[in-house]
Amino acid sequence: MAAHFGRRLRRGAATTAVAAAAVAALSASQAPGVTVDEHGRQTSADATPSPDAAADSATGNSPYYTDLPPLNSPSPSPSASAGPGTPPGATEAGIPATVLDAYKKAEAALREKKPACNLPWQLLAAIGRVESGHARGGRVDADGTTLSPIIGPQLDGNGFALIKDTDNGVYDGNSRYDNAVGPMQFIPSTWAWAGRDGNGDGRKDPDNVYDAALAAGHYLCRNGWDLSDQGDLERAILSYNNSRDYLNTVLRWLEFYRKGTHEIPDGTGPLPSDRSDGGKARPGATSSPSTPGTEPGGKKPEPDKPSGSAPGTEPPTSPGGTPSKPPTSPGGTPSKPPTSPSTPPEAPQTPTDTVDHLENAGTGKLTAMAGRTFGERISARAETEAGTSVAKVRIRFTVLGDTDTTFAGGESVATVATDSSGVAVAPALVAGERTGTVTVRATVVGRPVPGLDFKATVTERAADELERTDDTELTCVPGGEFAEPVVVKATYQGSAAGKVAATAAVLTSGDEPAPAEKGPYFKDADGKAVRTLDGLKTDEDGLLKLPQLYADDTTGTFLLRITTAGGATLTVELTVAAAESSSPSPSPSA
Incomplete structure (x- = not known):
């Protein structure tokens, strides 16, 4: 394994080689902090994503594996295995059998449900490789469920995004903050609406590779994206994890798998080694070998320090090597000692933090005949307690209940950023064949304020x-x-x-x-x-x-x-x- 990892290119040199080609077509509108037009496609006039945009990505912008494939992409035979005489790259090209089956079945399902998306299973494989090393080298049972949970670091704002608990610890075992979970590393708040049942057992389990792969496929195919188009492909990948380095890494593995791959037995896949956060061990069951002496969150305990020293710090020294004098304030008094690294700084207040409630922004009576588009679009306004509108806040619109009414593009969830007047307008709502009342709920992403419900009526098809x-x-x-x-x-x-x-x-x-x-x-x-x-x-x-x-x-x-x-x-x-x-x-x- 060590010799095998030694052949990998390090992240810095490799990503530089492909950065120009991979990023040239990108624009700021590809970040998660974008609006959605009436066709469900994302657009933006603001190049700066909102601070809480991570809460609406698939992974919450969690750490990922940065190992890159070899420069040579072989087409090894199914019998290729690690050992003397193995072609360079053959081990990396192998994908565990059950995991590979899950990727291919997800592609087949999307080909039927959303043929215009043109989802390749190799894209799911690239993301699965980067997120969890194909479920820790295929360590799954016969039904595709991981033998132990795969849980990312808690997103507590300490080096990661700040996403407070949304699932009461049901998926990640953490009732304070969210963690990315499963082979495709969904955060619980995203899994709540993106989760799918990929193996037909009646459950939506983020720890099951069939469920997770199908959910990832639907996630990548939302907004009317056509993944055969390079621009849409890059937008979809960035929406999964809003990082240019992440995009480059996934694109490299996508190209590698397109040139050749093969099936290997479950549990025999290579484990990745380098992570974007420096390789710190993840709490709980992880997809990387645990590091002895680590605390939850991946931080190593600091050695004992002399009294008066902050944990993990040494007295500052001058260029000559002698201890420097404590810094002083303009008045000559010693400045406040630096904050201990073990105490994360308080996260700055975002526009979302100021939202107190949502108001109907003028949406009237919503009625449409089955199969037709509603004539009016739902709009909600984010306001402070004093009634002031709040711009650049992400509003999630969700179609609730057992209905086939969806937004344009076939999705039941759409997230839209409020404009300068604090208003978010949902994509056009398309009535399904089931008649009756449909509820669409607007909620603030990353803020636990009461949702705002809109009622829409679907009438039977008629002729005049x-x-x-x-x-x-x-x-x-x-x-x-x-x-x-x-x-x-x-x-x-x-x-x-x-x-x-x-x-x-x-x-x-x-x-x-x-x-x-x-x-x-x-x-x-x-x-x-x-x-x-x-x-x-x-x-x-x-x-x-x-x-x-x-x-x-x-x-x-x-x-x-x-x-x-x-x-x-x-x-x-x-x-x-x-x-x-x-x-x-x-x-x-x-």
């Missing part, structure tokens, strides 16, 4: 007009069948009304039509005559083709009435009459 696609008269002889099936088109406000429920019934003619007991009829699945059809539905183009019509021995004029949801009605006349017999030609006179 029906017309036949041709004007052929509908006639039939007794006991026969009508020559042409009836085809109608439904529209709503001039546009095709697809998937609209409809009924068709044969009625008697006259001033007061009534259900017919004789005359034209349809056939049910058993071939029996029926004169009322329920459960009909127009197709995507608003067309409805009725089943074949037949006639019994009753002659006369009947009516076929078609009615849709929304009240559109069309009545068509049906005629059943005996065929006219041709009269014989008069015989010639004698």
Whole structure:
């Protein structure tokens, strides 16, 4: 292992070599502190991400592994293994079997759910390698759950982002601060909305590689990003961990895996060694070998110091090596001694810290027909206790409950930064097929203030007009069948009304039509005559083709009435009459 790690390039030299190419296309709008347009795509006019932006990234900008792949990217055979004669890079190219299966199944699921995203499984592999070394070299059980938890450092603001506990320690065992957890290192607040069930066991477990890989895939495919586009690819990676070095590292592994990889047995993958925070041991079960004598948080206990010295410090010395005099204030009195490194400085107040509540920023009644976009977008304003608007605060909008209503792009969660007037406008809301009331909740990212709920109503699909696609008269002889099936088109406000429920019934003619007991009829699945059809539905183009019509021995004029949801009605006349017999030609006179 040591010889193997010795061949790796160190982070500083390697990232410099690729920085220009990898970062050239980046702009400040790719940081997590961005807004979202009506299509779910991120934009920003502010190049500076908000101080609490880490709370809305996948990992909370936690530390990651900086080991880089070899310069040579081999295409080793599946039998390649570490040992004498192993091709350079063959070990790095191997991915544990269960972990590799999870990456590929996540790609297949996203290919079906979000084909426009073009997610490659190699991207999941690159992120999984950088985040946890493929679940500590594939140390997972048969169901894909890690044999022991993988927990990152607590995000307490001491060298990391400050993210206070959001899950009461359920996932990370920490009820004070959040920690990134699992093979893909999700923080609990992100897992709460991004988590997925990838192995079909009915649970969303961040410690399961199938669940975590699928969640990572959906996370990377949000906002309408197309990962075959270099700009969108880089935006997606930066949203996972907002670091240019992180981006460069993931891109290097992505390119490496694209050139060749193979499956290796679970538990035999190489362990990464270098971490972006200097390689400090993570608390609890970690993905790196624990360092003897470390405290929770990865800090080594300081040796005893003489009385009067701050732990971990020595008296300052002058350039000549003699102890310097204690620094003095302008008044000549000794300055306050430096703060002990073991006491993290108090985090500066951010705009988010000043938010007291959320207010409706003018959102009115929200109603849309199933399958259509709501005409109005939800907007919320962040305010202080005194009612002053707060800009540059991240507002998360979440569609709650068992509904298929989503934001544009198919996601149920969208995060938007407030503008200069303190207002955040959610992406357009698209009604699903399930009718009824939908709740959208606005919350402040990184601030435990009460959420603000918006109610939206989804009504059934409807049509306001029906017309036949041709004007052929509908006639039939007794006991026969009508020559042409009836085809109608439904529209709503001039546009095709697809998937609209409809009924068709044969009625008697006259001033007061009534259900017919004789005359034209349809056939049910058993071939029996029926004169009322329920459960009909127009197709995507608003067309409805009725089943074949037949006639019994009753002659006369009947009516076929078609009615849709929304009240559109069309009545068509049906005629059943005996065929006219041709009269014989008069015989010639004698």
